Amino acid sequence: MARQVLLFISLLAVGSVLGQVSYTIPEEMTKGSLVGNIAQDLGLQIKRLTSGKARIYARDTDQYVELNRERGVLLVKERIDREALCKQTTPCALHFQIILENPMEFYTVTVQITDINDNAPTFKKTKIIFKISETALIGAKFVLERAVDLDVEMNSVQSYELKPSDNFALKLHSNSDGNKNVEMVLQKPLDREKQEQISLVLTAVDGGEPQMSGTMQILITVLDANDNAPVFTQQTYKATVTENSLKGTIVATVTASDADQGSNSKITYSITNAADDDTRIFEINEENGNVVLIGIIDYEKSRNYQINLLASDDGGLTDSCKLIVDVQDVNDNKPEINIMSKSAVISEDANLNTVVTMINIEDKDSGENGKVQCFMSDNVPFELRASSNNFYTLVTDSDLDRERASEYNITVTCSDEGVPSLSSSVTLTLQITDINDNAPIFKMKDMVFEISESAVKGSKFILEKALDSDVGINGLKSYSLNPTDNFALKLNDNTDGGKEVEMVLEKPLDREKEEQLTLTLTAVDGGEPQLSGTVQIHVTILDANDNAPVFTQSTYKSSLMENSPRGTQLITVTATDKDEGTNGFVTYSISNNIDGIFDLFEIHETSGEVRLIGNVDYETSKHYQLNIKAKDQGGLSDSCKIIFDITDVND
Ligand SMILES: *[C@@H]1O[C@H](CO)[C@@H](O)[C@H](O)[C@H]1NC(C)=O
Numbered sequence: 001m002a003r004q005v006l007l008f009i010s011l012l013a014v015g016s017v018l019g020q021v022s023y024t025i026p027e028e029m030t031k032g033s034l035v036g037n038i039a040q041d042l043g044l045q046i047k048r049l050t051s052g053k054a055r056i057y058a059r060d061t062d063q064y065v066e067l068n069r070e071r072g073v074l075l076v077k078e079r080i081d082r083e084a085l086c087k088q089t090t091p092c093a094l095h096f097q098i099i100l101e102n103p104m105e106f107y108t109v110t111v112q113i114t115d116i117n118d119n120a121p122t123f124k125k126t127k128i129i130f131k132i133s134e135t136a137l138i139g140a141k142f143v144l145e146r147a148v149d150l151d152v153e154m155n156s157v158q159s160y161e162l163k164p165s166d167n168f169a170l171k172l173h174s175n176s177d178g179n180k181n182v183e184m185v186l187q188k189p190l191d192r193e194k195q196e197q198i199s200l201v202l203t204a205v206d207g208g209e210p211q212m213s214g215t216m217q218i219l220i221t222v223l224d225a226n227d228n229a230p231v232f233t234q235q236t237y238k239a240t241v242t243e244n245s246l247k248g249t250i251v252a253t254v255t256a257s258d259a260d261q262g263s264n265s266k267i268t269y270s271i272t273n274a275a276d277d278d279t280r281i282f283e284i285n286e287e288n289g290n291v292v293l294i295g296i297i298d299y300e301k302s303r304n305y306q307i308n309l310l311a312s313d314d315g316g317l318t319d320s321c322k323l324i325v326d327v328q329d330v331n332d333n334k335p336e337i338n339i340m341s342k343s344a345v346i347s348e349d350a351n352l353n354t355v356v357t358m359i360n361i362e363d364k365d366s367g368e369n370g371k372v373q374c375f376m377s378d379n380v381p382f383e384l385r386a387s388s389n390n391f392y393t394l395v396t397d398s399d400l401d402r403e404r405a406s407e408y409n410i411t412v413t414c415s416d417e418g419v420p421s422l423s424s425s426v427t428l429t430l431q432i433t434d435i436n437d438n439a440p441i442f443k444m445k446d447m448v449f450e451i452s453e454s455a456v457k458g459s460k461f462i463l464e465k466a467l468d469s470d471v472g473i474n475g476l477k478s479y480s481l482n483p484t485d486n487f488a489l490k491l492n493d494n495t496d497g498g499k500e501v502e503m504v505l506e507k508p509l510d511r512e513k514e515e516q517l518t519l520t521l522t523a524v525d526g527g528e529p530q531l532s533g534t535v536q537i538h539v540t541i542l543d544a545n546d547n548a549p550v551f552t553q554s555t556y557k558s559s560l561m562e563n564s565p566r567g568t569q570l571i572t573v574t575a576t577d578k579d580e581g582t583n584g585f586v587t588y589s590i591s592n593n594i595d596g597i598f599d600l601f602e603i604h605e606t607s608g609e610v611r612l613i614g615n616v617d618y619e620t621s622k623h624y625q626l627n628i629k630a631k632d633q634g635g636l637s638d639s640c641k642i643i644f645d646i647t648d649v650n651d
Contacts, residue, residue, distance in 0.1 A: 020108035023074070027082035027113050032075055035065055035111055038098065039072025042107055046072045052100030057340050059362065064094055065111060074109070082113045083150040090115075090152050097360075099341050104355045106340065108388075117155040117208025121147035123216035130220045131316035134192040140229065141171070143272055143310055143320045144182040147204030147214050158207035162200055162218075170202075181308065181320075184218070192222035228259040229317030230267050232309075237323040239291070243299040243330055251282065252323055254289045256311030263314040272308045272320070282307055282325075291323060299329040300364040331369040331418025336362045337426050340391075345431045348402040356382070357394040357428055361414050369418035377411045384412060394428070402432040403469040436474040436527025440466040442535035447521075449537065451509060454544035459505040460490070465498070466523035466533055477526040481519055489521075503537070511541040512578045545583035545634030549575035559645040562618040570601075573608045575630030575638055582633035591639065592627040601626055610642065618648040 023036040039046055048054075049069045056067050064085075066077035086092030094111040123145055130142055149156040160182055162170045167188050173181040182202070190198075198220040205213040232254060239252035258265035269284045281295035282305070291307065307323040342357040363370040374392055376384045383397035394410065408430045415423035444464050451461070468476040479501055481489040486507045492500040503519075517539040524532040551573060558571045577584040588608045590601060600614035601624070610626070624644045631637040 020110070022110040022112065024112040024114060025076075025080075026116050027080050027085075028116055028118060029076050029080065031077065031079060035074035035076060037072060038067065038074050038109070042098070044072070046070065048100065052102055052105075054098055054100050056096050057099045057106070057360075058094070058096035059338065059360070065096070067098065074111075080113055082115050082152075083119060085113065087150075088152060092152075097340065099358070101341065104341055104343075104358060106358060115152045115155050117151055117206060117210070117212060119150040119155075120212035121149040121157045121204035121206055121214040123147050123202075123204070123214055125216060127217040127219060130218065131223050132186075132190060132220055133223045133225050133315050133317065134190045135225050136186055136190060136317065138186055138189065140186040140317065141183045141320075142168075142185075143308070143318060144184055144202060144218070145216065145272060146180060146182045147216075149204075149206050149212075151206065151208065154207040156206055157204050159205055161203045161205070163203070164200065167198065168200065175306070175322075183320075190220075190222045196222050198222070223316060225264075225315075228264070228313075230256040230258040230265075230311040230313050230319045232256045232311060232319050232321040235321050237321060238326070239323060240326045240328060241293065241297060242328045243297045244332055245293055245297055247294055247296075249293040251291045251293055251325055254284075254291065254309055254311075254321060254323060256289070256319055256321075258311075258313045258317075260313060260315065264317075266314050267311050268314075270310045270312070272310045273306075281305065284309060291325075297327055299327045299366065300333065303327050329366050329369055331365055331416065331420070331422055333364040333370075334422040334424045335372040335414040335416050337374075337412065337414055337424050338362070339426065339428075342428060343430070345433050346396070346400065347433045347435060348400040348437070349435045350396055350400060352396055352398070354396045355393050356396065356430060359392040359394070359412065359426075361390045361392065363416050365416065365418060369416055371417045372414050373417070374412055374414040376413070377409075380408050380410055382408070382410055400432050401437075402434045402471075403438060406432050408432070434471050434474050436470055436525060436529070436531060438469040438474075438525075439531035440468040440476050440523035440525055440533040442466050442521075442523070442533055444535060447535060447537045448540070450540045450542050451505075452542040452544050453509045453511040453546065455505055455509065457505055457508060460502045461487075461504075463501040463503055463521060463537070464535065465501055466535075468523075468525050468531075470525060470527065474525055474527040477524055480522045480524075482522070483519065486517065487519065509539075509541045511543050511580075512547065515541055517541065543580045543583055545579050545632065545636060547578040547584070547632075548636035549577040549586045549630040549632050549638045551575045551628075551630060551638050551640040554640050556640065556642040557645070558642065559647055560612070560616060561647050562616050562649055563651060564612055564616065566613055566615075568612040570610045570612060570644070571642060573603075573610070573628055573630075573640060573642065575608070575640075577632045577636075579632065579634070585633050586630050587633075589629050589631070590626055591629045592625070595621060595624065597624060597626060600624070603628060616644075616646050618646045622646050 021041045025035055049072055054069055063078050064080050065074050068075055082092050092113045096109055097106045099106045147157050160170055168184040169187045171183045171185045200218040202216045203213055205211055237252055237254055241251050256267050258267055268286045269289045271284050283292050283294045305325040309321050309323055310318055312318045338360045340358040340360050361372050363372050381398040381400055382394055385393050387393055409427050411425055411427045413423055413425035415421045442464055447464055449461055487503040488506045490502045490504050494500050519537040520534050522532055522534045524530055556571055575586050577586050587605050588603045590603050602613045603610050626642040629637055629639045
């Protein structure tokens, strides 16, 4: 079995169509027969076929050939009957694509099916009858039915033979469609008186190997006189009909005349086409010659028809002519959009020009009616690119961002250029998957707290939460706080499913040691690599009255001369308080009123300066002890003693 392999590898602008390969096989091969070693011919590894889930994409003929990925070969899947597949069309071929994913690409494969001689020529009728006048002239022509052979080229009908050949010879006219019209021509006058019935056999043979043939019997009854045959006004008539015309439409009218009189000039019209199809589409009114449409005319199936017409008079003389009917296309087919392959999801970091969908367009109409342009929705980061004829790829043409749009509905509309134009559209939905391209962020630049140093252990302070636009593991994961000397971090589950972030006082604060604390709150996500965001927490520690005034000495000693004048400044005591404001504002007072001390001494409430306000007399008392109390405004106090020794003067 001869197998031809033609291989073209071409790199096109869009990398998805990589090449094409063509095979030729005869029809009728058994199931499982090898069509071609596709992996080798396309230069693909078997691995790539398996990993790319290589498969056949075919519009309507995918039942015939299958792809064996493991062996990298194309096999016959079902017996191919060329006649069923292509009728008389040559060459007869299957067209399909091999589609691969990851990355998406496709190859075009053509399998040409060659004919084998599996059909014999056949005649529609096994017998035809002629009534021919004995006056028929030498050269009188009688149209015979031609044989049909479903095979093509050499396997179709090649020649005819008529036997016996005493009175008639065969004449073949080649037709423009490649078929032959068969006529029998009178060679030797008939003589009814000698032979009233003549029986002939017409044999059609094809040129196949082995040769096949079919026969038809021709019975001739020889009649008396009728010496004029009908004559058509034209040998070839032409007509035009638009497809989808209604049944009953008169396509053409043919006329023949006959110079005889009476029944010898009564003309009957008929269609003599052998091909079954044509007689089911047209009918001729046998009396008036109107050719009427009785079937469906579809430009997409057949663009013209050749109708062979016969005019016969009752005397059996005939003439033949041809009617050629051209079919005109109307725009009756919408473009068809076929998704060859598509991705439903794509990562937001996909490269530019990543192929997400491959589309094939077909419009059965021809000319402008079949010329198709495709467009897609605006304002999406995708572009529709035309690759080879009627193939489009949808590719990314700018950056994707899941945080901006996580889903796209892309509508592709294809319109033909007919009037009016017909169009179809499909909507493709594409999900964008997340990558970790956003760090957690805090809205505030800083968080500020004022916390009293009296705040108790366990006090809670709600912190601002971070936001991360990514989702899933790329979203916000956890927090940490630094330093952790005074505060611990606590996360609480919120009713809305989120977390509440709190800082909990663990070790009491002491304003007197530190007035300001700065902490850093860090939020991290779970992505790879991990991203983070921070915010500063400024804590101002507010004072509490936790310190009492303290005298610099617990006992002050001083001496004083008797008879010192009133108003004498004696000593100044000082108590300090580490607190601030009123908590640290100290006032002094004398707390013991014995021996008339209140009449003799006075202390300045705020300066702590002690002055003499009465007369001291050595002879009355040699010592005075003052108890001094220092008190802050929060109520804490300390006390000290001042001991004055009175010195004597000579009074
Ligand atoms: C896409 O279409 C689907 C179905 O009509 C709809 O539910 C969805 O909201 C659409 N998405 C966008 C981004 O328009």
